[in-house]
Amino acid sequence: MTDSTRLPSTLVLWVESVLGLLQAVHDASHPRENSRVWKVTGQGRDHYVKVAPKPVLYTRETRAHREAVPHLGHGNAPALKESSADLLALILTAVDGEPLKGEESSSGYGRSLSDVEDRALAAFAAADAAGALAYGPRHGDAFVTARGRRTVERLMREGRP
Secondary structure, three states: OOOOOOOOHHHHHHHHHHHOOEEEEEEOOOOOOOOOEEEEEEOOEEEEEEEOOOHHHHHHHHHHHHHHHHHHOOOOOOOEEEEEOOOOEEEEEOOOOOOOOHHHHHHOOOOOOOHHHHHHHHHHHHHHHHHHHHHHHHOOOHHHHHHHHHHHHHHHHOOOO
16 A cells, blocks of 8 residues: 555645545555556546556556557447556546455446457456566565466466467
8 A cells, every 4th residue: 555545735735626626535555565546536537647657667557548448449448538658647437346456346237248358358367467577676675476377277277378
């Protein structure tokens, strides 16, 4: 979990410049030190604010949301609403079936995944695992390394080499 569950004031100013006055802010971080995610509500709509721990991770996620996610179709994945390289932050739309954590996102939000979505999910998982296995051991991050290994093991069990 993050050291502070409060949305930092610099982020509040930026998010409100995009979404308008915030009505609610809730910590939605994963239980690890560098996870910084908040669910925010503004003008009756939910969004997620994510802060990347490093510029390279911000660049990777921003690129994925700009180039890959649109191919999944509107409403099938969070869309990038706005990003700030200065803050390493992204504002993402919420998707029916939230929260967007762990295996919950692989359930298809109450429906079966289409063939394209299923293949894309496996490809994204494989790419994420490759990144985790490249980053984790090199930086002594056992959590990231273990996540990468678990993902590879799952993909192999499912016959998705």
